[in-house]
Amino acid sequence: ILNVEQSPQSLHVQEGDSTNFTCSFPSSNFYALHWYRWETAKSPEALFVMTLNGDEKKKGRISATLNTKEGYSYLYIKGSQPEDSATYLCASRSQGNLIFGKGTKLSVKP
Amino acid sequence: NAGVTQTPKFHILKIGQSMTLQCTQDMNHNYMYWYRQDPGMGLKLIYYSVGAGITDKGEVPNGYNVSRSTTEDFPLRLELAAPSQTSVYFCASRQGNQPQHFGDGTRLSIL
Numbered sequence: 001i002l003n004v005e006q007s008p009q010s011l012h013v014q015e016g017d018s019t020n021f022t023c024s025f026p027s028s029n030f031y032a033l034h035w036y037r038w039e040t041a042k043s044p045e046a047l048f049v050m051t052l053n054g055d056e057k058k059k060g061r062i063s064a065t066l067n068t069k070e071g072y073s074y075l076y077i078k079g080s081q082p083e084d085s086a087t088y089l090c091a092s093r094s095q096g097n098l099i100f101g102k103g104t105k106l107s108v109k110p
Numbered sequence: 111n112a113g114v115t116q117t118p119k120f121h122i123l124k125i126g127q128s129m130t131l132q133c134t135q136d137m138n139h140n141y142m143y144w145y146r147q148d149p150g151m152g153l154k155l156i157y158y159s160v161g162a163g164i165t166d167k168g169e170v171p172n173g174y175n176v177s178r179s180t181t182e183d184f185p186l187r188l189e190l191a192a193p194s195q196t197s198v199y200f201c202a203s204r205q206g207n208q209p210q211h212f213g214d215g216t217r218l219s220i221l
Contacts, residue, residue: 034209043200044153046209089152097143097168098210102152 133201
């Protein structure tokens, strides 16, 4: 069974701060890495799907990088806003299903 | 497209009762999943299906059953509800290497 680890578990930042989280996953038989944004009382929404080593994806102020050889992905948020407050989930897929990490809970104070 | 639709949104069940959580998707996705989310534990896969007529156990299948008679529907059944099954349940679907689409969740309490 894959083990997907996310750090930190939670993070509190001030509005305007830039921040980043880490997702680590087993690099063997890697197929894809997913990032989701999960607001309280809602369902997870997809941010990125990355498959190639060195992939970089960007959506507004949020970007992500992927290193499949060493088994990690970073999610960056530039100039955090209160509406960025959510849990950010990563999930790795090898040959089978997605295995989710426990998420990083981000709180952005105005 | 409605995406992934789960019903009910909330339900309270007595110990030993049975119920079915409904999930339907209108995106013609082959893959469908049921997860449970417990505090501090992330999403745990209960059952999944790679297409109509095919289902497989996930990480935590005990106490649950599923069926996939059509591409659209993937109901989750609890036969003898236990307090340990109090959780938030999410259904999801996927096609190919696209991201998973999640339903809004069913919050289930067993008392």
